[in-house]
Amino acid sequence: MRNIAVAILVVIMASIIIEPLVELANVFREKITVGSAVSGALRAARDRSLEDELLRELDARVDEERFKEYFADSFGDALHVSESNDAGDEVTFTSDDGKFNPFTVSFVFDEYTDLKGRIVTQVIVKAESKYKFKTKYLKLAEAAGSSGEYKLVSEQKYLLSVRN
Numbered sequence: 001m002r003n004i005a006v007a008i009l010v011v012i013m014a015s016i017i018i019e020p021l022v023e024l025a026n027v028f029r030e031k032i033t034v035g036s037a038v039s040g041a042l043r044a045a046r047d048r049s050l051e052d053e054l055l056r057e058l059d060a061r062v063d064e065e066r067f068k069e070y071f072a073d074s075f076g077d078a079l080h081v082s083e084s085n086d087a088g089d090e091v092t093f094t095s096d097d098g099k100f101n102p103f104t105v106s107f108v109f110d111e112y113t114d115l116k117g118r119i120v121t122q123v124i125v126k127a128e129s130k131y132k133f134k135t136k137y138l139k140l141a142e143a144a145g146s147s148g149e150y151k152l153v154s155e156q157k158y159l160l161s162v163r164n
Helices: 002-049 052-057 064-079 136-143
Strands: 081-087 090-095 103-113 119-130 151-160
Touching: 002 064, 002 119, 002 136, 002 151, 064 081, 064 090, 064 103, 064 119
Parallel strands: none
Antiparallel strands: 081 090, 090 103, 103 119, 119 151
């Protein structure tokens, strides 16, 4: 009887130790997924939002509305989220399949002239969302009001310039 009690105790202790490790692996996987989605969306938006008529003079001026539109399309396709609110330089996305909490993506556009007199645009994109726990114990802890809130954050800076 004592061996059975020890075996049950070992199983319970193993599940208590292993579940947070599984959750940690899920966090890292989702951080990588969000980071690659932001990176891919930035590349897609960069390629399609430069103002073509200024490329002849080697100026890299971005149409901000087109940039945000192309970014939203690519980001939505990568993470299965859809745009729910567009308020200036902040766009909110909601998950189509319930896998993520709502994402808030903020854009900062900075345009300046380099030493050769060409226009260079710097774009900073920050995507963040509250992490949605996957394992049973951490879902219960979150529902009980635990302060263990974790955010998925991906921030990237792109410098857009044209070279001859």
